[in-house]
Amino acid sequence: MILKYMLxxxxxxxxxxTGDERIxxxxxxxIDESGKWSxxxxxxxxxxxxxxxxxxxSKVYDIKDLQKAKAEPxxxxxxLTVKSQGVDRVLAHYSSKHLGRYAYVARGINILISGRYxxxxxxxxxxxxxxxxxxxxxxxxxxxxxKEGGFLSxxxxxxxxxxxxxxxxxxxxxxxxxTTLGNPEVQKHLINxxxxxNGGMKEALVYLALMFFLSVAIVIIxxxxxxxxxxxxxxxxxxxxEELFEKIQKLPLEFINDRRPGELLNRITQDTRFISxxxxxxxxxxxxxxxxxxxxxIFMMILNIKLALLIFILVPIxxxxxxxxxxxxxxxxxxxFKKNDDVASDLQDVVSGMRVVKSYGKEEDESKRxxxxxxxxxxxQMRNERFWGLFxxxxxxxxxxxxxxxxxxxxxDVFLDRMSAGELYQFMSYTLLLFQYVGWLGRLPRELSRxxxxxxxxxxxxxxxxxxxxEEAHPIDIExxxxxxxxxxxYKSYQPVLEDINAVIKPGExxxxxxxxxxxxxxxxxxxMGLYKVDDGRxxxxxxxxxxxxxxxYHSQIGVVLQETFLFSGTILDNIKFSKPDASVxxxxxxxxxxxAHDFICRLPDGYNTYVGEKGHTLSGGERxxxxxxxxxxxxxxxxxxxxATASLDTESEFMIQKALERLTSGKTTFAIxxxxxTLKNADRIMVIDGHSIAEIGTHQELLDRKGIYYNxxxxxxxxx
Amino acid sequence: xxxxxxxxxxxxEEMTAIHIISKKDKFAETEGGFVSFDYDGVHxxxxxxxxxxxxxxxxxxxxxxxxxxxxxxxxxxxDLSDMTEETQKILRxxxxxxxFTPVIEKIYNIKDEYGYAYFHVLTDRGECKFTINMxxxxxxxxxxxxxxxxxxxENRFEIRDVEALSQKERRxxxxxx
Numbered sequence: 001m002i003l004k005y006m007l008x009x010x011x012x013x014x015x016x017x018t019g020d021e022r023i024x025x026x027x028x029x030x031i032d033e034s035g036k037w038s039x040x041x042x043x044x045x046x047x048x049x050x051x052x053x054x055x056x057x058s059k060v061y062d063i064k065d066l067q068k069a070k071a072e073p074x075x076x077x078x079x080l081t082v083k084s085q086g087v088d089r090v091l092a093h094y095s096s097k098h099l100g101r102y103a104y105v106a107r108g109i110n111i112l113i114s115g116r117y118x119x120x121x122x123x124x125x126x127x128x129x130x131x132x133x134x135x136x137x138x139x140x141x142x143x144x145x146x147k148e149g150g151f152l153s154x155x156x157x158x159x160x161x162x163x164x165x166x167x168x169x170x171x172x173x174x175x176x177x178x179t180t181l182g183n184p185e186v187q188k189h190l191i192n193x194x195x196x197x198n199g200g201m202k203e204a205l206v207y208l209a210l211m212f213f214l215s216v217a218i219v220i221i222x223x224x225x226x227x228x229x230x231x232x233x234x235x236x237x238x239x240x241x242e243e244l245f246e247k248i249q250k251l252p253l254e255f256i257n258d259r260r261p262g263e264l265l266n267r268i269t270q271d272t273r274f275i276s277x278x279x280x281x282x283x284x285x286x287x288x289x290x291x292x293x294x295x296x297x298i299f300m301m302i303l304n305i306k307l308a309l310l311i312f313i314l315v316p317i318x319x320x321x322x323x324x325x326x327x328x329x330x331x332x333x334x335x336x337f338k339k340n341d342d343v344a345s346d347l348q349d350v351v352s353g354m355r356v357v358k359s360y361g362k363e364e365d366e367s368k369r370x371x372x373x374x375x376x377x378x379x380x381q382m383r384n385e386r387f388w389g390l391f392x393x394x395x396x397x398x399x400x401x402x403x404x405x406x407x408x409x410x411x412x413d414v415f416l417d418r419m420s421a422g423e424l425y426q427f428m429s430y431t432l433l434l435f436q437y438v439g440w441l442g443r444l445p446r447e448l449s450r451x452x453x454x455x456x457x458x459x460x461x462x463x464x465x466x467x468x469x470x471e472e473a474h475p476i477d478i479e480x481x482x483x484x485x486x487x488x489x490x491y492k493s494y495q496p497v498l499e500d501i502n503a504v505i506k507p508g509e510x511x512x513x514x515x516x517x518x519x520x521x522x523x524x525x526x527x528x529m530g531l532y533k534v535d536d537g538r539x540x541x542x543x544x545x546x547x548x549x550x551x552x553x554y555h556s557q558i559g560v561v562l563q564e565t566f567l568f569s570g571t572i573l574d575n576i577k578f579s580k581p582d583a584s585v586x587x588x589x590x591x592x593x594x595x596x597a598h599d600f601i602c603r604l605p606d607g608y609n610t611y612v613g614e615k616g617h618t619l620s621g622g623e624r625x626x627x628x629x630x631x632x633x634x635x636x637x638x639x640x641x642x643x644x645a646t647a648s649l650d651t652e653s654e655f656m657i658q659k660a661l662e663r664l665t666s667g668k669t670t671f672a673i674x675x676x677x678x679t680l681k682n683a684d685r686i687m688v689i690d691g692h693s694i695a696e697i698g699t700h701q702e703l704l705d706r707k708g709i710y711y712n713x714x715x716x717x718x719x720x721x
Numbered sequence: 722x723x724x725x726x727x728x729x730x731x732x733x734e735e736m737t738a739i740h741i742i743s744k745k746d747k748f749a750e751t752e753g754g755f756v757s758f759d760y761d762g763v764h765x766x767x768x769x770x771x772x773x774x775x776x777x778x779x780x781x782x783x784x785x786x787x788x789x790x791x792x793x794x795x796x797x798x799x800d801l802s803d804m805t806e807e808t809q810k811i812l813r814x815x816x817x818x819x820x821f822t823p824v825i826e827k828i829y830n831i832k833d834e835y836g837y838a839y840f841h842v843l844t845d846r847g848e849c850k851f852t853i854n855m856x857x858x859x860x861x862x863x864x865x866x867x868x869x870x871x872x873x874x875e876n877r878f879e880i881r882d883v884e885a886l887s888q889k890e891r892r893x894x895x896x897x898x
Contacts, residue, residue, distance in 0.1 A: 031821065031846075035817040035818075035821070035846060036846045036847045037823075037844075037846050037847040037848070037849050038847075074818070074819040074820065074821070075775070075819060075820045075821065075822070075877075076820060076821035076822050076875075076876055076877045077821035077876070079818060079819075081753075087751065087752050087753045088751070088753045088755055088766075088767055089752070089753030089754060090753060090754035090755065090818065093818055093821075095821055095874070095876050096821075096874045096875040096876040096877075097874040097876060099874075099875075127852075127873045127874060128852055128873065128874075133839075133850075134834070134837070134839075134852075135837040135852045135854065135873055331895060331896050334896060335895070335896075453836075715728075715729075716729060
């Protein structure tokens, strides 16, 4: 993301830099004071000052007079505010286009206020290419503008490892072109040499045999070619898919969270599928069609240049007609598709909400509504089919016209003896061939650009750098001391979730974490699990920065039970063993017993071999959670993280698991998030998260004496029960 | 224990109460461009304004909330036009700062290219260009004739009445309906 825009000359002249002062950030202010779009205002931050540059009425603030800058997101835009002399001030109003940018700028200003001189950089991508104004399909560079982009270079990049396969397909394509073009030539001889000159049966049979041989050859070569390119396509797609999957596993969660859910899934499944489809449908004909097309034109010109030119006048007309209709076609089918979607989602809504509909007695209303949507869909469908029928008719009419022209003018030439009958026949064959491929070639640019986008998106993921472990990263035996030092973190640049967290947790201590939802409890745990890195500050384990501990060693020593328990498709045994694949059966049973899961597993007909997951045996929420707990405790971790671990259990099993966990957590550093405070009664200390930071921390009694947030929560829950 | 239960009774009552703000309550513009408010003997340095029905009733039912402190609601303005001229001016300016949804008045051109559509329009906030992703649900219907269009940057544009557009503009828009 660009944080330093080029300033127009008139603006630049308003800035005077003194000494070692430098410009750090300059971003557009795209909404003016009366709330209208504006394109000539800028916010400029130098190492000493903040400038608001407008056509008139520019303002300057000294950074040393500012206390805190904040990018406050609103609806469809946001405000950059600063606190100076105790007063909140609006500095700039901007649309959503610059939401992310201003968050970085605000962070940058705050760093300058604190007396440091680091320059903030944004790893996020621009969504619109600043050069050509086109949307960038989720990649770093604009596929249109970047020098390395463009169809040919990405295509070559993809093709490189498969040189042999591509060469084979290419050769087959040349063969297809030769045989396709050769057939009319033989037909010409048949007419001219045999039919017109009263040639013998023997000659006729020779030509017929040749024609038969060519036709069979065309079919066989086509099949071979389609097979070869389809298998080449699926091989490429499969390899890319594997590569992508491996890469995405290694990438940090930030990369995945930056993208819409499903987008990465699409890259793995749809983008790669498009590549194999492209190879099978388009590429296999690509060169063959080009080859045929060019030779077709050359042959036509050789045969009869006048006639050829006449036909070529018709070609642009057909092309134009098809291109202009294609817009309409895609529009009406888009409409049909949308309506189809509406019908489907309406149906889905009503069927899945059947209980609600029935319990409010709204069946009839829903039927009426559905009838309307369904009728609209039928209307559009009918209209489209009618249009389609007409389109086909017009297309074949145009092609027919071409043939008529050829027959008329060509026929005259034949009578005048400027052309033989066989040549006329040959010419007609070439004309039909030409029309056949005009349509195909018209579709090509769109397909090529789709392929470019797909490949760009795939290579964008593959080109991501996997953050390497620091060189000094080393395995350690964890004692269990955890220290947060000014830890600050946010998933999105403009929304810090945790700010300036400071705490030291002793080995073996159990910390209960409470707070309203959305305050950052789970985020704190995500940091602890090493899923994200703190943006500012440090997180230390036994005095060592988490970044300096090798991931493998760290993750083998922590156990996690999350709010949403996720079980993989597989047996219960597989799921428990996931955390420690080499565990013995005794260990597994012991873990299951501790998690209070053993008994219910015994009741299942397939025992530990019961298949669970998406298509498997349905377990209740509590049962899944108990399996997750067994999985967490199996490796005997040094740090145990429980995020609402017992929330979906009934009171009795919760009590039993609590009992079991008590034994288990002794001597282990434990972090437990809970809404029900009774589950935290064994906690050594309670941490209350509120307003993005630790609001209170201390023992149960200390916090009650403080009469703060915890006291309120505790008494509220007591009052409830 | 009795006390604490009473505290919660009070809290629950406070939670469900609706405070209506009247003409008499004093809003003032602050030096920094925000709004301060005096209500029920309490002074608030800065308040937040929230539209309860931003689409169907933008000028009615505006929630006035504290800035910080869990954004607690201070009260609701039932109808902005019932307020004094001065208050209306201050609050409208503040609403403009928090809500930016340009209304499209004229469509100059829509060009679609490879899954994205490029709009060139005139809005009530001036002329502008924006881009939408045709694959996502960028256009949502508020009613049969009213649309909200979300561009790739998550800016929102409104079309108040599709039928008020010219035939030519409607045809360009057809693709997204």
